[in-house]
Amino acid sequence: xxxxxxxxxxxxxxxxxxxxxxxxxxxxxxxxxxxxxxxxxxxxxxxxxxxxxxxxxxxxxxxxxxxxxxxxxxxxxxxxxxxxxxxxxxxxxxxxxxxxxxxxxxxxxxxxxxxxxxxxxx
Numbered sequence: 001x002x003x004x005x006x007x008x009x010x011x012x013x014x015x016x017x018x019x020x021x022x023x024x025x026x027x028x029x030x031x032x033x034x035x036x037x038x039x040x041x042x043x044x045x046x047x048x049x050x051x052x053x054x055x056x057x058x059x060x061x062x063x064x065x066x067x068x069x070x071x072x073x074x075x076x077x078x079x080x081x082x083x084x085x086x087x088x089x090x091x092x093x094x095x096x097x098x099x100x101x102x103x104x105x106x107x108x109x110x111x112x113x114x115x116x117x118x119x120x121x122x
Contacts, residue, residue, distance in 0.1 A: 001096065002070070004044045006053035007033045009075070010082060013052065013089055020093055025049070045069055050101050052089070054080065059107055061116055068118075071101030076109045084110070 002023040005014050017024035025047075027033055032040060037057055041064060044051045050071035051058060058064055059074045073092055077084040088108050099106075099115060107114040 001101070002047065002049045004040070004047070004049040004051050006040065006051060006055060008054040009052065009085065013085070016086070016089060017052075017093075041069070052092075054085075059105060061105060061118070064105070068103055071104055071106070073101070073106040073108060076107060078110060 003014070003017050003025070005011065005017075005024060005026045007027040011026045011028060014024040014026050014029075027035075027040060030043075032043060037055065041051065041058070043049075045068075048070050050073060052073045052075070054075050054077075056074060056076065058072050064072060075085060075088045075092075077088055088110065091111075091113060092106070092108055095106075095113060099113075100117075103118045105116045105118070107116075
């Protein structure tokens, strides 16, 4: 699996994902910091990357759930400290082999993951 780490997350998460055997790049590392969400989404789709973000705007299924995509994972921590974010990413890593991410929106909260699958792909 290939991931794109949004600019609102620690870039070290890319290293954590690589250590777990995944391909991971960062928005900042590719010169995309500050670009509109639509641009980030399109780049992810062109590269076949799952977007990992704190940006709840990507959780809008009306905007991003009606098109085919590699997957979107929105982390919703109670606190946005590194420890909490890393713990949520740990939850994601545990589930990756069990649930498909493609064409799905994962909303990840402490101890809970809500998954919405898009059936209306254009």
